[in-house]
Amino acid sequence: MNRVSAQFAIGAIFAGLTCAALSPNNAFAGIDPEASGFRGAIGPLLRSDRGTPPGLKGGLAIEAEAPVVWRFAVRMDFVTGMASQDQLRASGPTLGILPTFRQPLGKGQAPRWALDVAVGPTLWFGKSTWWEGVYPGPFPGFRGVGGVEYRPHSIVAIRAEGGTDHNYGTLPLLNGSAHGWDARLLVVARQPTNP
Amino acid sequence: MIGPMRRALPFALLLGCSDPGVLEHFLAMEGTYRDVRISDQPDDLHVLRGTVLERLNFQNEAVDQFDTEDPISDLADVDERDLQRGPRVLVNAEDGLYLVETTRADRILSAEDTKIYGARTRNGGILTLEDHPEDGCGLRWYDGVQALEAAVSLPDDACLDTATIHVDRDSADAFVVTPTRTWAATPGYDPLTWEGGGDLSAFDPAHRIVAVATRGETETRAWDLFGSEAFFTDLGQAITDLDDLGVAGTFLYGTSPGVNGRLVLLSSLDGTVLHAEELPRAPVRVRGAEVGTPVLVGLQAELHLFEYTPTGTP
Numbered sequence: 001m002n003r004v005s006a007q008f009a010i011g012a013i014f015a016g017l018t019c020a021a022l023s024p025n026n027a028f029a030g031i032d033p034e035a036s037g038f039r040g041a042i043g044p045l046l047r048s049d050r051g052t053p054p055g056l057k058g059g060l061a062i063e064a065e066a067p068v069v070w071r072f073a074v075r076m077d078f079v080t081g082m083a084s085q086d087q088l089r090a091s092g093p094t095l096g097i098l099p100t101f102r103q104p105l106g107k108g109q110a111p112r113w114a115l116d117v118a119v120g121p122t123l124w125f126g127k128s129t130w131w132e133g134v135y136p137g138p139f140p141g142f143r144g145v146g147g148v149e150y151r152p153h154s155i156v157a158i159r160a161e162g163g164t165d166h167n168y169g170t171l172p173l174l175n176g177s178a179h180g181w182d183a184r185l186l187v188v189a190r191q192p193t194n195p
Numbered sequence: 196m197i198g199p200m201r202r203a204l205p206f207a208l209l210l211g212c213s214d215p216g217v218l219e220h221f222l223a224m225e226g227t228y229r230d231v232r233i234s235d236q237p238d239d240l241h242v243l244r245g246t247v248l249e250r251l252n253f254q255n256e257a258v259d260q261f262d263t264e265d266p267i268s269d270l271a272d273v274d275e276r277d278l279q280r281g282p283r284v285l286v287n288a289e290d291g292l293y294l295v296e297t298t299r300a301d302r303i304l305s306a307e308d309t310k311i312y313g314a315r316t317r318n319g320g321i322l323t324l325e326d327h328p329e330d331g332c333g334l335r336w337y338d339g340v341q342a343l344e345a346a347v348s349l350p351d352d353a354c355l356d357t358a359t360i361h362v363d364r365d366s367a368d369a370f371v372v373t374p375t376r377t378w379a380a381t382p383g384y385d386p387l388t389w390e391g392g393g394d395l396s397a398f399d400p401a402h403r404i405v406a407v408a409t410r411g412e413t414e415t416r417a418w419d420l421f422g423s424e425a426f427f428t429d430l431g432q433a434i435t436d437l438d439d440l441g442v443a444g445t446f447l448y449g450t451s452p453g454v455n456g457r458l459v460l461l462s463s464l465d466g467t468v469l470h471a472e473e474l475p476r477a478p479v480r481v482r483g484a485e486v487g488t489p490v491l492v493g494l495q496a497e498l499h500l501f502e503y504t505p506t507g508t509p
Contacts, residue, residue: 050225087475087494088223130475131220174223174497175255 037191039065041159049180051085061161061184065100073100075118077143079182082124082165086174089129094165096122096143114149124167124178139178141167149188157188216460216470218490222500224255231498232273232284233484233491240491240498241273241284248284248295253500261295263288272314285314285321292323304341314362314369320344322362322369326354334360334369334380345382353378361398361405368420370405372396377407379420389422395437399463400485401444406463408434408448415448417463426466430459433477440483440490443505445469447490449478458492460503472501 041063046056062078075098083091098120105113123138145163152158166179230243239258240251248270250259263286271285271292286293292304304323314322319339326332332354336345353371361370371378373392380386393407393415404425406417411433417425432450439446440460448459456477460470480493488503 086223086225087497087499089475128220130473134220175225 037067039063039188039190041065041186041188043159043184043186045079045182045184047082047180047182049083049085049178050174055085057081057083057085059182061182061186063186068099071102071104073102074098075100075120077120077122082126084126084174084178084180086178088131088135088174090124090126090135090137090173090178091129092124092126092137094122094124094143094167096120098143098145102149110151110154112151114151116147116149117145118147119144122165122167124165126167126178135169135173137169139167139169139173141165141177151190154192155190157190159186159188160184161186216503216505218458218460218470218472219502219504220499221489221502222253222498224251224253224498224500225496226255226498227496228493228498230270231480231482231491231493232270233482233489234273235485241270242498243270248286261300263293263295263300265289292321304337314360320367322360322367324349324354324358324360324371326351334371334386336367336382347380347382347384347386349378349380349386352376357394359396361396363398363400363403365400366403368403370396370398370420372405372407374409377405377418377422379405379418379422381420387420387422389418391416391418395434397437397439397446399439399444399446401442402463404463406437406439406446406461408437410434410436415446415461415466417446417466425464426461428461428466432457432459435477435479436481438481438483439463440503441485441487443483443487443503445483445487445503445505447481447483449481449492451477456494458490458501460490469505470503 043061045059045061047059048056060080063075065073065075067073077096077098079094081091082094098118100116100118102114102116104111122141122143124141125138127137128135143163143165145161147159147161149157149159161184164181166177168177228242228244232241242249242251246264247262249257252258265288271287273284284295286295291302293300293302321337323335325335332351333346333348335343338344355373358371358373367382369380374394375392376388376390377392378386378388393409395408395410396405398405404417404419406415408415413431413433414429416427419425430450432452434448435451436449444463446461446463450457450459456474458472458474458478458481459468462469476494478492478494482491490501490503492499
């Protein structure tokens with residue numbers, strides 16, 4: 001199995017887990033109030049892609065999350081101006097839908113820390129700065145992330161996230177793909193779910 | 196795209212661009228290289244990385260790979276007309292002239308005490324510029340089994356280290372270009388020579404014209420086999436590389452107008468600008484395919500390919 005197939009397989013496993021958990025007869029049925037609730041997040045990101053010379057570019061990330069079941073949620077991920085640092089200089093927003101699993105850390109009704117992982121498909125609406133006519137996008141791909149959240153307040157939290165994204169455009173993109181990693185620091189607004 | 200187009204338009208108009216062709220970017224490949232050539236059958240590339248000669252397809256996959264284990268100075272020429280034998284690459288090395296076929300290399304001419312530069316000519320033959328201690332400098336035409344067919348003597352200053360040679364694969368007429376002087380030679384006749392040259396040069400087989408330029412300078416000029424000037428053009432930008440586009444009758448120039456770069460296509464007949472393509476960087480290499488398309492542009496650690504369609508092509 002090559003790297004791309006393996007990455008898609010991981011996404012499929014997460015999607016399968018989500019579907020299984022949605023079943024009414026499933027032992028996981030019901031929402032874990034410690035882990036999930038509607039939430040929105042916004043914050044800056046730094047992104048690196050391959051390029052010569054390599055470098056970092058900034059952007060803005062906006063996330064919205066809805067609880068699904070137990071500790072699973074679905075996250076909509078929007079990034080402004082994701083840009084490749086190769087000479088195609090493709091740039092544009094990215095939209096993703098990521099099945100998410102969140103694990104609270106600690107005991108009690110309101111644990112202050114939580115970890116989460118998410119993998120899911122994305123679309124990159126990139127256009128080459130130099131040859132946009134032949135690179136209309138969108139380029140399909142996927143994103144995988146891990147995050148840690150601190151909840152000093154019942155509604156407001158802070159979340160740090162590191163992730164990697166891969167998008168594919170067959171031949172037009174450099175070697176047929178664009179891939180990089182990013183780091184985000186997000187301010188989170190949570191729907192209170194504890195009684 | 197609007198920005199680069201807007202910048203390119205006045206430049207094209209300034210140089211009398213009246214009939215621009217269409218250049219469409221279709222491929223970008225990552226990789227470092229020392230030299231690169233497009234195959235005669237333009238669906239793959241010959242790339243030199245260190246001592247390794249690779250033939251890459253357009254998916255950046257190595258079709259053939261051969262490690263010469265010796266320093267190669269450059270890829271002299273690519274000959275793929277004999278489809279039964281497959282692609283063969285003529286390689287200039289320190290100890291001679293090699294013909295590389297897929298995964299084997301044959302030293303076809305030794306350079307133990309001779310400087311040799313080679314180019315492929317008709318019927319699998321080879322043209323060489325040789326500097327012998329006794330016989331002096333001269334051009335030699337060999338047939339397909341490396342038997343000497345013809346020779347022309349040249350003055351010693353034609354065999355400079357910076358000399359380049361070009362040959363018409365049909366007629367076997369040849370050019371030798373040095374930074375200050377150019378020679379044209381036909382087997383069996385005294386060579387013609389004239390002032391003017393450069394460290395960059397290319398031969399257009401469609402109109403049998405050689406163009407020369409000096410790296411870092413802005414002017415380029417071209418002559419036919421009789422030394423008549425075909426054109427003189429000042430591109431107004433430092434030239435970084437030069438090649439021809441085979442049957443398209445076009446010369447390719449990589450230029451550096453400032454922060455970014457340009458690929459400029461000139462008609463080999465009169466030097467008018469056919470197309471000027473803005474590039475994100477100054478091209479390190481420009482290469483054209485003998486069949487008239489594609490055009491390859493090397494940008495530092497990337498190779499970019501463009502499909503060229505001359506205006507008027509249905």
